[in-house]
Amino acid sequence: MKFRFTPKSSPVRLATIALVTAAFGLAFAQTPAPAPSPAAPAPAITEIPPAPVPAGKAWVIMDYTTGQVLAGENYNERLEPASITKVMTSYVVAAEIANGKVKRDDPVMMSERAWREGGAATDGSYSGFPVNQTAPLEAMEKGMAVQSGNDAAIALAEHVAGSEEAFASLMNAYAERLGMKDSHFVNAHGLSAPEHYSTAYDLALLGRAMIRDYPETYAYNKIKEFKVGAMNPQPNRNLLLWRDPSVDGIKTGHHSGAGYCLMSSAQRGDQRLIAVVMGSTSEKQRASDSLALLNWGFRFYETHRLYDVGTAIATQRVWKGKSKQVQLGVATPLLVSVPRDRYDALKPAMEVPKQLVAPITKGQALGMVKVTLDGKVVAEAPLVAVDAVEEGGFFRRLWDAFWMWWDSD
Structure with a gap:
C-alpha cells in the first residue's frame, strides 16, 4: 500500500512523479502481454454472503x-x-x-x-x-x-x-x-x-x-x-x-x-x-x-496488522528545526478486519497540516492516517512523531520563516 497525501505537492514533486509515471508507462507499453493460461483459475468471489441470522432479539x-x-x-x-x-x-x-x-x-x-x-x-x-x-x-x-x-x-x-x-x-x-x-x-x-x-x-x-x-x-x-x-x-x-x-x-x-x-x-x-x-x-x-x-x-x-508502533510509515517536511524532516508513525498498532482476499484493495491516506513547525516532541500527534476499502473508512489512527525534532538556530528559523511565507497561499 502507498500513501496518498492530502497536502498540496510542490511543482517539482509533481513533475518528478509525471516523469516516473511516463517511464513506467513506456516500459509496460514495450513489454508484450503474456499469453493467457489455458487453465487459469476462476477469479475469487469478493462479495460476502449475508451472515446467518440467529433466532432471537x-x-x-x-x-x-x-x-x-x-x-x-x-x-x-x-x-x-x-x-x-x-x-x-x-x-x-x-x-x-x-x-x-x-x-x-x-x-x-x-x-x-x-x-x-x-x-x-x-x-x-x-x-x-x-x-x-x-x-x-x-x-x-x-x-x-x-x-x-x-x-x-x-x-x-x-x-x-x-x-x-x-x-x-x-x-x-x-x-x-x-x-x-x-x-x-x-x-x-x-x-x-x-x-x-x-x-x-x-x-x-x-x-x-x-x-x-x-x-x-x-x-x-x-x-x-x-x-x-x-x-x-x-x-x-x-x-x-x-x-x-x-x-x-x-x-x-x-x-x-x-x-x-x-x-x-x-x-x-x-x-x-x-x-x-x-x-x-x-x-x-x-x-x-x-x-x-x-x-x-x-x-x-481476516485480520491484518497494517502498522506497528515505532515504525516510520511516512516522512514529512519540518520548518524551523534542526532536522528538516520528521518521521511519522502510530502510537498503537493499527489493525483492520477485511473480507478475505481484499487486502490489496485497501487504500491508506495521510492527513497532516501543510506546514509542520519545530519544536516537535516524540509521540506528538501531527495528523491522521485513514484506511479505506471501497470508499469506506475501515481503520484510522492518529499519526505521531516517531522522534523529536528540536528547534533550529536563529538563522535556520529566519530562513525557513521566509520560505514558509513564500510557500503560503
Missing part, C-alpha cells in the same frame, strides 16, 4: 483484535443480559485482584443472603457451596463461571465490596470505563430486575476486555465441569465447548424475561472472534446460531 459478531463489528442486528438495543452479567462480575473481581484489593486465595463466605437469594431453594442456577462456610475465592469464581452459580456471584460481590449493591456500583464504573454506554447493572448474577440491562454490542466489548485484560480469569470459562463438595460435577452450559475445539468461552444466560443468551469466543490461528446472541428460543438454538456466526466470520474475514 439481537446479535453481533465482532473481531477481537480490532473491535470491528462484522455483522449484527439490533445490537445496540437494551435487553436483559441474564447470566452473561456474571462476565461483568468476573471482570470486576479480576480487576480488584490486579489492584491488590483481594486475593485469589481469600476465604469467601457463603452468606445467608447469598444462599437464600441464589442457592438451591431458588429457581436459578447455583454452585452449592455450604451456607455460613467459606471457600477460596478462586473456587467461588469457578463455581460462578462454570456452574453459573448465582449464590457464588452474590458471595463474591459481598466479599469484594461489602454488599451486592456496592458491588453493582463498581460494575457500572468499570462498564463506563470499558465504553459500555448502554449498560446498567443492579446485581451480580443477572436475574431480572428493573434497570438491569445491556446490549449485544456492549457485551461483546466486555468479552473482548475480559480476554485481553485478564486471560487467567477468562480461562475459567472453558472448564467443562466443576464439582463442589459431595455434589455431582455440574457441566458448563456452553454447548459449543463440546462442539468446536476452537471455542474457549465465554458465558451463557437464561431466564423468562431474557430468553436464551450466549456470548461465545473462538480462536483459529491468529484470528479470534466474539459472538453474542440475545433472546434466543432455546439452549440448542443459541449454540447452533452462535457457531454459525463464528464459522461465517472465520470463513469470510
Whole structure:
C-alpha cells in the first residue's frame, strides 16, 4: 500500500512523479502481454454472503483484535443480559485482584443472603457451596463461571465490596470505563430486575476486555465441569465447548424475561472472534446460531496488522528545526478486519497540516492516517512523531520563516 497525501505537492514533486509515471508507462507499453493460461483459475468471489441470522432479539459478531463489528442486528438495543452479567462480575473481581484489593486465595463466605437469594431453594442456577462456610475465592469464581452459580456471584460481590449493591456500583464504573454506554447493572448474577440491562454490542466489548485484560480469569470459562463438595460435577452450559475445539468461552444466560443468551469466543490461528446472541428460543438454538456466526466470520474475514508502533510509515517536511524532516508513525498498532482476499484493495491516506513547525516532541500527534476499502473508512489512527525534532538556530528559523511565507497561499 502507498500513501496518498492530502497536502498540496510542490511543482517539482509533481513533475518528478509525471516523469516516473511516463517511464513506467513506456516500459509496460514495450513489454508484450503474456499469453493467457489455458487453465487459469476462476477469479475469487469478493462479495460476502449475508451472515446467518440467529433466532432471537439481537446479535453481533465482532473481531477481537480490532473491535470491528462484522455483522449484527439490533445490537445496540437494551435487553436483559441474564447470566452473561456474571462476565461483568468476573471482570470486576479480576480487576480488584490486579489492584491488590483481594486475593485469589481469600476465604469467601457463603452468606445467608447469598444462599437464600441464589442457592438451591431458588429457581436459578447455583454452585452449592455450604451456607455460613467459606471457600477460596478462586473456587467461588469457578463455581460462578462454570456452574453459573448465582449464590457464588452474590458471595463474591459481598466479599469484594461489602454488599451486592456496592458491588453493582463498581460494575457500572468499570462498564463506563470499558465504553459500555448502554449498560446498567443492579446485581451480580443477572436475574431480572428493573434497570438491569445491556446490549449485544456492549457485551461483546466486555468479552473482548475480559480476554485481553485478564486471560487467567477468562480461562475459567472453558472448564467443562466443576464439582463442589459431595455434589455431582455440574457441566458448563456452553454447548459449543463440546462442539468446536476452537471455542474457549465465554458465558451463557437464561431466564423468562431474557430468553436464551450466549456470548461465545473462538480462536483459529491468529484470528479470534466474539459472538453474542440475545433472546434466543432455546439452549440448542443459541449454540447452533452462535457457531454459525463464528464459522461465517472465520470463513469470510481476516485480520491484518497494517502498522506497528515505532515504525516510520511516512516522512514529512519540518520548518524551523534542526532536522528538516520528521518521521511519522502510530502510537498503537493499527489493525483492520477485511473480507478475505481484499487486502490489496485497501487504500491508506495521510492527513497532516501543510506546514509542520519545530519544536516537535516524540509521540506528538501531527495528523491522521485513514484506511479505506471501497470508499469506506475501515481503520484510522492518529499519526505521531516517531522522534523529536528540536528547534533550529536563529538563522535556520529566519530562513525557513521566509520560505514558509513564500510557500503560503
